[in-house]
Amino acid sequence: MSVQIDIVGRCPVCGGERLALNSEYMVVCTSCGTVLGGAVASGAYATRRDDDHAPIFGSTLFDWHDIRGLVVPKYKVYEMLNRRVSSGVETEIDKLASLLSLPKACSSTAKWIVMRIRYVRDVELTAAAALFISCRIVKTYADFKFKGFDAEKLRRKIVLLQKLAKLSMPPPPPVQVIHHLVSEFKLGPEVVRDSLDILEVLSPILGRGKIAQLVAFILAARARGHKIDVRAVADASWSQPDLIVDALKTVARAVK
Ligand SMILES: [Zn+2]
Structure with a gap:
């Protein structure tokens, strides 16, 4: 399972934004070395249930004191479980690809695209946008097969997805x-x-x-x-x- 962690917050000692987890899964400031506290799971998927506010690793102590006895805020760790985020989209991609009779190259490229983004909102539209871009990338002209979608919404999603996945869609052949x-x-x-x-x-x-x-x-x-x-x-x-x-x-x- 691939896990990507973003630590959000600022070091109260030096103001540094470059925070990282140490070997004990405590949040440390990489600029001044201060140990700031336990990591708390947060973000789109982690905050939905109370349990998700528990630290994802290490200590369960929330109000933690740093080495000089200062009380520091809880530092949020944004966690992304790729498999969990994208599995729903992957199923949707397969479903839609077979519905639109798109070649396998399109669906596997679409899955590669959604792996590149952090959060997926609106699974169906994301799957459609990823497939649309994928067809262009693998040089299969299939724009017209997406007629069933709200054109304006899908266009906006395609633009957003290109930005998030840091790729650009080529014109059709x-x-x-x-x-x-x-x-x-x-x-x-x-x-x-x-x-x-x-x-x-x-x-x-x-x-x-x-x-x-x-x-x-x-x-x-x-x-x-x-x-x-x-x-x-x-x-x-x-x-x-x-x-x-x-x-x-x-x-x-x-x-x-
Ligand atoms: Zn610092």
Whole structure:
């Protein structure tokens, strides 16, 4: 079992914030060496029951005096039991991955992502966000499979999860996105080729991200005489229509 401990508090002697546990599981200040007191479990999981306020290790004496007889406050030790925190999410990830028919690489990457974060709130949404990011990381385009979720909530969770897990989500692979759209709108393979060509041309203006890919598809399809609605493209690709409209305007301005 992997346990990560954060000790929260300040040394009353020197004001130092770098506190650690010594070999007797007492909290000590690493700056001045003062032994501050017993460790008390706290944090999202530890504080729910009275029992959880008991020290996680060592002495059960709460009001503890330091070596010079000063009474010091209880120092909180934030404890994270990885298995306990993430097991619910892991089950949810497996369930959701099979529901959305995602490959195993996505679910194992999603589990790796949730291992990187401390606390999980909202298990279902966290599992969905972790899977979404994972699909991007393993280059499986599956954005559209998440349509059942509240788009705005899931987007916010995805942003938060990237921040907490200290990773960034790559854009989807252009070929997969465009193939998906071409088959959704029942267009011919020539639109795939045109879209990819247009994406190359647009990349100095729009980059090669998802919105650029959608714009390239719309322009390619329209150039071939197909009536393509922005909102329908946004629906089919799980994107925000406003962003596509803005990008189309940017292209129109650049072409002028
Ligand atoms: Zn100190």
